C-alpha cells in the first residue's frame with residue numbers, strides 16, 4: 001500500500017483524484033495539492049458526495065521547489081502525479097529528486113515564453129534519476145500516453161516491423177459553447193497555433209492547420225482531421241523499430257476554426273506581454289481568463305471521443321494495417337466522476353501509470369517514455385479502469 005500525491009486540481013486533476021481514491025487496494029492515502037486550495041477542497045467534497053473516501057488536500061505553489069520538497073517530505077508519497085501545467089514539470093522533477101520519490105506527468109515541459117514543447121529538457125534528467133534509483137515516467141495521459149502504449153502493443157504483438165503510424169484524435173462531442181477548449185486553454189491554443197510537423201526519416205514542417213484528411217473514426221464517423229505536431233511523435237520516432245513515417249491528426253469543427261482564426265488575427269493568442277493601461281498583460285493569459293474553465297464544460301456535454309493509432313507494417317512477410325483505439329462517452333464520464341471525456345481520457349491513464357509504478361509492474365531507474373515499458377499490464381489495467389481498447393484490421 002502506498003501514498004500518492006497529485007499536483008494540480010484542474011479538469012484532469014479531478015479525474016485523477018476520483019480514480020486514485022477508488023483504488024483502495026493500491027493507495028493507502030490520497031493527497032490533492034494545487035495552487036488554489038479551494039479547488040482541491042471542492043474536488044474532495046465531490047468525491048465524498050459520490051460515496052468515495054476522504055482524501056487530504058494541500059495548497060502548494062509548484063513553481064517553488066523548496067515548498068514542494070517540504071510538502072513531499074512531510075507527506076511521504078510513493079509517487080507524485082503531476083497534472084498541473086507543463087511549466088511546472090521541471091520544478092516538480094527537481095523536488096522529486098531531492099525528496100527521493102518517483103515522478104509521473106501527462107505533458108512535456110514547455111518554457112512559458114516560447115511556444116515550443118520538446119523532451120530535451122526532461123530527457124536531460126536521465127542521469128540524475130538513474131543515480132538516485134528513481135523513475136520518471138513521462139507523458140502518461142492519452143496522447144501522449146495510451147497512444148504510445150498502443151504503438152508498443154503493435155510492435156510487440158501485431159507487426160514484426162511498424163513502418164507507418166498515424167495517430168488520429170477526434171472529439172466528436174458537443175459542449176454547447178460557441179468557443180471553448182477541452183483542456184487548459186493556454187496550453188491548448190499554443191499547441192494548435194504552432195506549425196505542423198511530422199517525421200519521415202527527418203522532420204518536415206507545414207503551416208499551422210494547412211494539411212487535412214478525412215478519417216472514419218469508430219463510434220463517431222467520418223471527420224476532417226488536421227495535421228498537428230504532437231509531443232509523442234518525438235519519442236516514438238526515436239523508439240519504434242524500422243519506423244518510416246509518423247504523424248498526428250486532430251479534428252476541429254468549423255465554428256472552432258472560425259473563432260481561432262479571428263482570435264489569432266486580432267492578436268489574442270499572442271504569448272508575449274503587451275502594455276495595457278500601465279500594466280503588462282499576456283493576451284493568451286487574458287483570453288484564458290475569459291474562456292470557460294474546461295472542467296465546467298462537463299455537465300451537459302454529449303457525444304464521444306475516439307482516439308487511436310493506425311499502424312501499418314509487416315507481419316510474417318505480409319503487409320498489415322491495424323487501428324488500435326478507444327471510444328469514450330462524455331455523458332458516461334460525467335456520471336462517473338463529474339468530468340468530460342477529454343479530462344477522463346487523460347486522468348485515467350495517469351492513475352494507471354501511477355499504479356504500474358506503485359505495484360512494481362513497471363520499474364526502472366531513469367527517465368522513461370511510455371513505449372519503453374511493457375504494454376501488456378498497462379493495457380489490462382487501463383481497460384478495467386474505464387478505457388477499454390479495441391483492435392480493428394483495416
Ligand code: NDP
Nearest residue numbers: 008009010011012035036062084107141142143144183184
Ligand atoms: P487546468 O488548467 O484545468 O488545471 C491545471 C491545474 O494546475 C489548476 O488547478 C492550476 O491551479 C494548477 N496549477 C497551475 N500552476 C500551478 C502552480 N504553479 N502550482 C500548483 N498548481 C498549479 O488543466 P487541465 O486539468 O485541463 O490539464 C492538466 C494537464 O494535463 C496539463 O499539463 C495538460 O497539458 C495535460 N493534458 C494532457 C493530455 C494528454 O492526453 N496527455 C490531454 C489533456 C491535458 P489554479 O486553479 O490555481 O490555476
